[in-house]
Amino acid sequence: MPQEWGNLLVVTKDELIPKYYNCISTLKSEVHRYKDLPYGIKKVQKGGNGRQMFIDFDSLSKNVQDSLGDPRKMRHPLISFFEFDAIATRYYNDFRFEDGTPLKENFKEEYIINASVLISAERLKEARLSEWKKLRKTSTRGIMSTIIRDITTFNEFLPKLFNVTHTIASSQRGFDRIWKPFFESLGDGLNFESLISGKLKNQNRKLMTEEMMDLLNDMFAGQDYKPSRTEVADQYQAFLNGQLDIINKETAEIYDPANPNFREMSDNSIIAWLGKWENKIGTFAKRSGDRQKLMQQFSPWHKLTKIKEAGTLISIDDRQPPFMYNEQRKRAWFYMGIDLGSEAWTCWVWGKDKKGIIIEFYRQMVRNYSEWGFNLPLGLECESSLNSGFKDTFLRNGKMFDRVNIYRNRARSKVVERKFEELRYRHEKSRLGWLARPHALKEENQKSGEEEIIIPFDTIVDQSLSDIETWNNSPHSVHKEKTRWEVFCEMQNKNTQATHWTAILPHIGKTEISSCNAGIIKFRSTTFVLGLEGEIALNDNLIELLKNIDGKEFTIYWLDGNDGDVLKAMVYYNDTMLCDLVPHPEYARSIHERDEQGQINRELMSAYENTVNKFMAQRKREIDQVLIIDHRKKTLNNKFQIGGRKKYTPNTDIPKEVLADTEENTYNHNTATPTARRWASNF
Structure with a gap:
C-alpha cells in the first residue's frame, strides 16, 4: 500500500516486484533509464544497510497507480477501521480438525481476511451507532444494510490496499449466516470456528474410532502369521457380519461386532488407514524380523559433526572379508577398530572362528598403543553381541575407556560400518574370488555369472593386512596433505590418559x-x-x-x-x-x-x-635377650613306673656348714657371703 514519506507518496520495491517488474535488476534498470529525464519512474531513497528502496508513486504509470490505488483519492468508511486481526491469524494457523490435520494455506488466508473484515465492520457499526446517537436518531433500523453495503464495496479497495479480497456474502440471508454465528454464538467472545466450512469439517472428521483402529492394528500385527492389509479388511467385514470371532489372547475378551465403535468402512479405507504412518510404525515394529531395516524406515538418525582429533573415539566391529577359503564357503573373521579422528585402522585381529576373538582384540589394542607410545582412546563405540558381557567389567566407563557406547542392533550408529563398506567396494572388489552381497541394490555390486573361487586363508589375511597399510597411508579426508597415519601420530587428543592397568589386567x-x-x-x-x-x-x-x-x-x-x-x-x-x-x-x-x-x-x-x-x-636391633622359666608340667600324674629303674631324687635338705667357735663369733650376718650353692649357677 502506498505510504506518505514527507510530502511524497511512495511505494517499496516489494510492492512492485514481481507483480509489475520481474526482479530487482529489471526495476533498477528502469529507474536508471529515466534517472535524468523529466518523466518516467523515479527513486527517492536508495535501499541497503537496513533501509527500504522508495519509489515515487506519482512517477509510476497510470495503470500501475490505478492497480495499486491512490490512498489520497480512495474514500471508504472501512479503510480507517481495517487491520489484519492478530488473534484470528494465530487461531487459523494453529487450528486442527478432528483427525489432527491443519487448514490448508489458501483456507487460512481466506478465513483470516474474512474474520478481519467482520471485526472491522463491527468497529464501523459501533462508530456509526455513536454518530447516530449524537444526531439523536432513535431507531437503528437499516444500520446492518449499510454495513453489508460497505463490506461488499470494500472488495474494490482491498486488492489495491493489501492485494487481497474477502469472500463474505453480499446478500442479506448469506450475510446473516456468517455475521450472527461469528459474533453472537459465544457471547462476548468471537466464534472463529464458525467461518470454517462444514464441508471441510466433514472431510476431516474422525471416521475411524480409537477402538476400531486398535482392533485393526491387533488383527494386522497380532496374529500368528503376517496377513496383508487386504486380508485384514476382508476379516473385518466378516467380523461385522458375525462370520468371524476375534478373541483377545491376553484378556480372553471376545470382541462384540454390535459395539457402535466398530463401524462399517470400505476395504479401501481400511487398507488406507492401516498404511498410515502412525499405524505402520507400531505394526511393522511388531511384525518385523529385520531390526536394521525397521530402524532405517522409521527411526530418525542423528547428524553428528566429524571427530577432529585422534585418540578421541574409536569405532570397532567384526567383519568377514568377502572371500571364502574352503568348499564349505567358510570365510575368515576379522575384528577391527578405526580411530575416527584420523580415520586410521589402529587394531585388527583375525581367525577362523568368531568365538574368543574379542578378548584378543582388546589385548592387541593395548599392545599396539603401548608399542606406538600413545594412550588408549578416550571413547569407544561398539556393537552389543560380543561386548555386552564386558559392560560391567573393563568396558565400564572410566576403566579401559573414559566413555563407552554399546549399540544394540543399530548398524548405522557405528561409523566403522561405513568404513567396512568402503573397504569392500574400493579395495577388495577388484580381487579374484570377491563375493557379492545376495541382495545388493546396485547392479555393479550384484553377483556375476562367474564361478566362485576359493582363496587360501593365509592369502585372505595377507590381502586384508595389505588393505590396512594402503588405507592408513592414503590421504586424510580433511587434512589432504597428510596421510591418515600421520594425522593419527601428530594430532592426538591432549586429554587422553595413561592406561589403567589395574582396572583392565584382571579381565584381559x-x-x-x-x-x-x-x-x-x-x-x-x-x-x-x-x-x-x-x-x-x-x-x-x-x-x-x-x-x-x-x-x-x-x-x-x-x-x-x-x-x-x-x-x-x-x-x-x-x-x-x-x-x-x-x-x-x-x-x-x-x-x-x-x-x-x-x-x-x-x-x-x-x-x-x-x-x-x-x-x-x-x-635385629629391636630384639632384647630374655630368660624363660617354664613351670608347665609335662605329665598329668606318675601312675606309670618302670620297675628296677634307679631314679634320681633331688635332695631337698639345705646343707649346713660347721664353723669353728672363733669363726662363729666373728661372723657378720650383714656382710658375709653365703657358702651354699646358688640356683643360678646351674645355668
Missing part, C-alpha cells in the same frame, strides 16, 4: 602362579623385582609389599607385547592388585664393560638391596 590379561623370595620373583624364565607405577619400589613402599607377599604364592596378571616380551605384569594377592613386576635390573660384572645404563641399574639394585638390609638390621 593372562594369568600365572608364582611366589616371592627375598624380594625376587621368578616369572617367564627370568626374574623380576617389585615395583609401583612401573618404577622399582624402594624404602617404605618396598617393605610394605614384602610384608604382604614375600614367601607366599600369588597370581600374576600379565600381558605380552607384539615382540613376545612381558608388556605389563601385576601381582594379585588376597583380592587386591598390589604392585607391578619390574624386570630385574642387570649390569656387567666387570666395571670395564659397564655402560651408563648398567651403572644406573647397579645403583637401583643396590638401593633395592639396601632397603631390605636396612630393615633387617633395624629389626
